[in-house]
Amino acid sequence: MSTPTDGNRDPVTASRDWVLGIDVGGTFTDVIGVNLATREVRDSKVLSTPQQEDGVLASIAAIDVAPDEVLEIVHGHTVGINALLSRTGGPTGLLATRGHRDLLDIGRQHREFGDRFYDPTWLRPHQERPVVARKNRIGVAERTKYDGSEFLTLDEDAVRRAARGFAARGITSVAICFMNSYVNGDHEQRAAEIVAEELPDAYVQTSALYPVTKEHERTVTVALDAYVGPLVVGYLERLENRLLAQGFTGTLWIMMMNGGVATLRTAGRAPVFQLVSGPVGGVSGSVKLAEEASVPNLLTIDVGGTSTDVAAIVGGNTPLTDLWTLETGLTLTMPLVEVESIGSGAGSLIQPNALGAIGVGPASAGSNPGPACYRRGGDRATLTDACAAMGILQPDLFAGGALRLDVDAAIAALTRAGEQWGMSAHAVADAAYEIACQDIAAKVRSISVYRGLDVREFALQPSGSAGPMLADRVGRILGLDRVIVPKNVGQFSALGLLRSDLMTTRAQSVMMPLDAANAERFESEFRTMQDRCRKELADQGIDVSRLRFDRAIFAMYGGQTWDSRIAVADSVFDAEAAANFGKRFHAFNEESFGFSAPELPVIVSTLEVTAVIPRDHGVATSKHEDGDALLRRIQLRVPGTDGPVEAAVYSRERLAPGQSVDGPCLVVEDFATTLVLPGRTAHLDPMSNLIIESKS
CATH class of the missing domain: 3.40.50 (Rossmann fold)
Known part of the structure; x- marks a missing residue:
């Protein structure tokens, strides 16, 4: 228990019971806090800042938690990726x-x-x-x-x-x-x-x-590590010092791109593997959701202010790739969570595309000046302005009422944008909404349909504050019948950070044939890497009593130039394990590429070990309020209609478990709005996820 810095504070409230997930996005910094003693949940959003540590500290203040009350902070940032994309x-x-x-x-x-x-x-x-x-x-x-x-x-x-x-x-x-x-x-x-x-x-x-x-x-x-390293390390040091100055004495974890968190010391050794740590946290949360909701196949869309991140979760497994590409020709080699992005987000500007037609993004209004309807100096139309003009975003219910949207400013910006196409403000808004949904659906196809997945076997799961207002339409475009809007959807990536295990990955290339004679060498290399991981974690004061190791081998046929990563099932790699792996390798090739060649030697290129320590802090509870869930009825512009239609607006916090609401309608919560289209119905499942399906 830490000593309170304010003599007037109750010592009980100064106990370090809070764990915080803080995710910095292009427009907003999201925070969610869980009190381990009381299970109280607090969440909020603040505008992201050029110096990201300012936004992090502001987010902690926004949920009224003092740094000396915090046991752990799990953090995802964008310092590295911003520097790469902007070449700064x-x-x-x-x-x-x-x-x-x-x-x-x-x-x-x-x-x-x-x-x-x-x-x-x-x-x-x-x-x-x-x-x-x-x-x-x-x-x-x-x-x-x-x-x-x-x-x-x-x-x-x-x-x-x-x-x-x-x-x-x-x-x-x-x-x-x-x-x-x-x-x-x-x-x-x-x-x-x-x-x-x-x-x-x-x-x-x-x-x-x-x-x-x-x-x-x-x-x-x-x-790339050398290019972003000084900036990332400098940021982590500044953040740590600012937190310490405010009384924080807990543990600061950093989200890594392998799907796990790392200590500050470990993270500082590999800045390049933190490039898209926030979206990876969202995927971690989705994997947990797939397990808990018994929905093993999910297509995820995390819609932020500047971009949308998409991923495909198959069989409840974290999607991994050993080749993550930032841009054509800039590819990282390390097993990383496979997340792909498109420059279409809530703050994306509505502007001409390469053909002069209406486009959405990739340029964004960001947090400063932001969309026109924010009234922070922005005068260019964005997707957020389009949704405000359509009625999807209710001015007084946006961000829990913390920021009132100016619909007149949004319509004025859309009117100016529409002059170049001879279109009215509402026509531009309708078109921009549809284009954004089509662009996101196309990106989802690139990671699903184009890779041989049958999307009819998947549910669509949005996250981010803007995800739910687009998800039902994106799902309809893809032909999906089910959309799952999780609780805490506006801070879902931040919650995913809290639910991520500690993970440290090591690898060593060997370039040797897979056979009984080399099995002992492989086992020795595995154990050497495991011992290094265990010692490094223990030296940092981490309890390694629950430490487990996941092994994998990169292998290819003799004569090939590209390898494939396959998990190793055996705990000890001996001659029998080598034979078992060979069979699995042939089966993998048959399933993945339509051929196998048992007559060819199998070459092991790389051995990999991932040290894992479980640290899930559990599911955040949903808020529930008494009162009528129906807040009002409005005129709403929705895709597929010629003009405004009457729609209901419901409070998600007041919906009872199992209560159904029919589209067209809006389901509003503190930091997100879900659009339910005509012909669709929505209800809360036993875990308080909002399920959208076709009417029976």
Whole structure:
């Protein structure tokens, strides 16, 4: 129990019983707090701030919890991804093996299909806006062979000259990635020591960050980490210091892209794996929801102020990918939660697309100045303005009444936008709403239908404050019959942060055949990584009594150049386990690619271990208020109608379990509004999720 800083405060209220999930988005910073002693839940939203720690502290104040009452904070931020998307990272240099400094530009010569697919002037994003300028990519003489033996001694003088050149050009961050260093990192380590001697204040990162095969992806991972590292580490330090200054003595956890949280110390070693930590928290919450609601297949749409994040949960499992692409040619290599984004959110500007027709996004009004209806200086029409003009967002019920929307300002902005197309304000609003829903549905198809999933076997699950106002229409476009709007939907990602386990992932590439003779070597590597994880966690004061390890192997057929990640079922990898894995590998290929080749040798490229400590703080309870759930009747513009229709507005907090309401209607809660379309009905299930289905 901490000592109160205010002598007038009741010591009981100063006990550290609160756990907080805080998710920073492009427009809002969401917070949800759960009191472990009383199970009280408090949630809120505040506008995000340029210095994100300001918004974090404001969010804590918004739920009237003092920092010295907080046991844990689980935090997802956007410092790294903002720097990458806007190219505002620090000046960065790259040391590569001589002859390989252009890996960042060459990539794998992939080209994203789209309206510029046949454009001969097209350049990869990294060529148009380099993360590391070519003049700051230096090749040095050195070479390690495939088996880890030294072929060419590291030219230490060349490294020193390069470091001095970096210093002269104001480089403050250096990435080092040499050929085959995943099997022997001695050259990288020595180069890092030399750079540190010449640039003692520089941020230096080597591929020891994640020592695996795939030279391009490994180089990208190290370069991106060096680019965002100083900003992310600086942010985490500022946040920690600000919290400590206000009396916080608990634990600050950081959400990582592998689907788990990490300590501040661990997170500071791998800033690049925090790029989209907030959306990953939402997926963690959805996986828990799939288990609790017995709905194993979910398509999720997390609609924020600037973008929408989508994911496909199949069989209740966290969707993972070992290749996460930020932009064409910039791909990370590490098992990460697979979340894809589209620049269409509630704050997205309504503006001409490439063909001059109405488009929604990707540019956003953000939190400052924000949509026109916020009355904070914004005068350009956004999707939020469209929803306000349609009646979907009720002015006095928005954000729990904390911010009253100005519908007249929204209509004025829509009128100005419509002049270029000769359309009225309401026609622009209707079109923008439909376009946003169609764009989101198309993105959902890209992770479902286009990958062979039958969407009829899935329910749609929205999150974020704007998700529920679009979800029923998106579901109808996709042909889904069921939409599940979870409780605490406006802060669902923040709640997902609270429900995420501690996870630390290690990997080591070996490039050896899968056979009984090598099984002992694989088991030794697994155990070495497990011991490292256990020691690092214990050294940070973490209770490892409930620690478990999940193992996986990346493997491919001899002659192939790309591997696949498959979980290892056996707790000890011996000759029998190797034989079992071989059978599973062939079955995986048959199911995934339509062929298998048992006659070919199986090559193990990488071994992976993830240390997991469960830390779910449980489900936040839903608020319930007495009184009539029907608040009012309104005129509402809904898709598929020629004009306004009469609709009811209900309070979600006043709906009784099992009570059904028919569309068209709105179901309003503190930080979200759900639109239920005509021909649809909605009710609360036993877990207080709002279920939208077709009328029987």
